[in-house]
Amino acid sequence: MALPSFSVEGLVVSRGDLIEGHCDLSLFSARRGLLKCRRRLAANKSSTVPDLFSEIEAVVNPIGEGQLCYLGEWRLLKSRAGIGVDYKRLEAAGALARIISLNARWLATFDHASALFGKALDALDAGAPCETARLKAIFLLVRSEGYPVEEDWRMGWLEKDRVALGNLLFEPIESCGVSSKDIKRWRQDLEKWVVAETDFVL
Numbered sequence: 001m002a003l004p005s006f007s008v009e010g011l012v013v014s015r016g017d018l019i020e021g022h023c024d025l026s027l028f029s030a031r032r033g034l035l036k037c038r039r040r041l042a043a044n045k046s047s048t049v050p051d052l053f054s055e056i057e058a059v060v061n062p063i064g065e066g067q068l069c070y071l072g073e074w075r076l077l078k079s080r081a082g083i084g085v086d087y088k089r090l091e092a093a094g095a096l097a098r099i100i101s102l103n104a105r106w107l108a109t110f111d112h113a114s115a116l117f118g119k120a121l122d123a124l125d126a127g128a129p130c131e132t133a134r135l136k137a138i139f140l141l142v143r144s145e146g147y148p149v150e151e152d153w154r155m156g157w158l159e160k161d162r163v164a165l166g167n168l169l170f171e172p173i174e175s176c177g178v179s180s181k182d183i184k185r186w187r188q189d190l191e192k193w194v195v196a197e198t199d200f201v202l
Contacts, residue, residue: 003062008032009077011118013097015052023049025071026101027058030114034104035060037071053080053093053121080125092130096120096137102201112144128173131180135187139169142194153193161186 010027027035041047050056058074083089120137142149194200
């Protein structure tokens, strides 16, 4: 028995190549988590595929037991074309999308992760420092899942770094006055901590 179709809003976290009349993509939804979708393409090229990192509303038709869905009619809610004009922005957005894709099934809640990811993409789209957006998103996501990243990781730094990290993580990105070299060092160290101390896959 076929599962009923449904409407969903989501962020496009991955998009494959156009192959044999279709394109595979993944949506991350605040209500349903990660959805693996396939978009059929008409021979006359009248059908379109959402861009990577865009936010859409779509009708989704599950196939079989719902492991894969056909992406039906869709409309664009938000475009983030600014990410694609700069390699570093694209790299940072791709890294965050990969974290969401690899860990979606184990997240305690989808809505908070979706909001965090959307804010990080908005910041990158607007030209915010890539390392700052990336570090902040990872930290806040891990903390929202209940891991003691504040107590065990941030508080383990020397006072100078600890204070600077606090300003960076809990203030607007635009107000950050820390060098990108330091932020990258912190981000790489945070990722090592996440791999060692949590169940997240990076």
